[in-house]
Amino acid sequence: MRLVQIGGTNGKGSASAMVAAMLGAAGLRTGLYTSPHLRSLRERIRVDGRCIAEDDLADGVDALGTLFARLDATVFEATTALAFDHFVRARRGGGGAGGRSGRPARRHHRRAP
Helix, strand or coil: CCCCCCCCCCCHHHHHHHHHHHHHHCCCCCEEECCCCCCCHHHHEEECCEECCHHHHHHHHHHHHHHHHHHCCCHHHHHHHHHHHHHHHHHCCCCCCCCCCCCCCCCCCCCCC
């Protein structure tokens, strides 16, 4: 998995959305994690522009919840871990790529040059 991390004071969300859009237009699958959300926690975690499905989010919390509690993880730490877990599952063809949510994958994965 290749990563792009964008930091700074202002414009991170816009810059991240533009990078994801450019990579998607080039035919690559993209995972986007942003914070904070506006209406729903699901907005923070996206694969190919689609918010994480409620079932996939619940599966991630079920799978990682004990670890979060044991580590006393903050909400930001927990949602960051959920995002990476979701991206890995989506890459393997699980949640985010048709998993329990039943949505078909939007495009096939192509490796970056």
